[in-house]
Amino acid sequence: MDVYEAVASRRAVRAFTDRPVPRAALERVLTAAARSPSGGNLQPWRIHVLTGAPLAELKQRTAERAAAGDPGDERQYRMYPPDPKSPYRQRRAAAAAQRFGALGIRRGDGTARRAAVAANWRCFGAPCLLLSYIDRDMGAAQWADLGMYLQTVMLLLRAEGLHSCPQMAWSVYHRTVAEVVSPPPELVLFAGVSIGYEDPAAPFARIDRAPLDETVTFLGDGGGGDTGARREASPERNEGTATG
Numbered sequence: 001m002d003v004y005e006a007v008a009s010r011r012a013v014r015a016f017t018d019r020p021v022p023r024a025a026l027e028r029v030l031t032a033a034a035r036s037p038s039g040g041n042l043q044p045w046r047i048h049v050l051t052g053a054p055l056a057e058l059k060q061r062t063a064e065r066a067a068a069g070d071p072g073d074e075r076q077y078r079m080y081p082p083d084p085k086s087p088y089r090q091r092r093a094a095a096a097a098q099r100f101g102a103l104g105i106r107r108g109d110g111t112a113r114r115a116a117v118a119a120n121w122r123c124f125g126a127p128c129l130l131l132s133y134i135d136r137d138m139g140a141a142q143w144a145d146l147g148m149y150l151q152t153v154m155l156l157l158r159a160e161g162l163h164s165c166p167q168m169a170w171s172v173y174h175r176t177v178a179e180v181v182s183p184p185p186e187l188v189l190f191a192g193v194s195i196g197y198e199d200p201a202a203p204f205a206r207i208d209r210a211p212l213d214e215t216v217t218f219l220g221d222g223g224g225g226d227t228g229a230r231r232e233a234s235p236e237r238n239e240g241t242a243t244g
Helices: 003-009 023-033 052-067 086-104 108-127 140-159 168-181
Strands: 046-051 128-135 164-168 188-195
Touching: 003 140, 023 046, 023 140, 046 052, 046 140, 046 168, 052 108, 052 128, 052 168, 086 108, 108 164, 108 168, 108 188, 128 140, 128 168, 140 164, 140 188, 164 168, 168 188
Parallel strands: none
Antiparallel strands: 046 128, 128 188, 164 188
8 A cells, every 4th residue: 555545545434343453563553653753853742552451441431421421621732723713614514514414413413413422432443542642841843743643653554454533532531541541640642543443334424625726825836847646546546445
């Protein structure tokens, strides 16, 4: 699998089988991901990987909190702007409509939507969870480095035939997560990444992306040469697996 195919086929999978994830594959991925860009070589990511009994315990604890309607712990960072302006507001609303629509959940069905969100804390059935922490003294640039690291991990997982789902939802119950993994107190939980083999029978929506001219501005002639893409990375190229 080349990098274009990995990018095109990576998506936030929300239905996994219980097939175990090989430890050797995880070690290959995380060893290679250490080459991700890092300003000043700080390598600010701190990672915990859970499988088996520790993951089962965490799933049970967080699922119980979600089922009880627990709104979660104090927020350690802001997930989204409180009042996103255009076009961000419309993009977020459209993504939610596509995702819930694929599951057959109507706009006004709050119970079904809450149940779909609660599946986050069961890892959507995945048998492996990566938890990404960062030192609370780090700044915006190091948080960007962490994001690049996680993207690298998710692309490498595709090369291993695995899928993933990045989830800021784990930060909602960060105190419960800490009870299981016991991170140093100076660390902030950014997100989890559920890892496993996709359940191909589960419905999903391919989440749209903005057209290139909406997000990219070219200045100058771009160096000349061939203006075509090296390889087509369109939705049609990976119709069965890529959803954005």
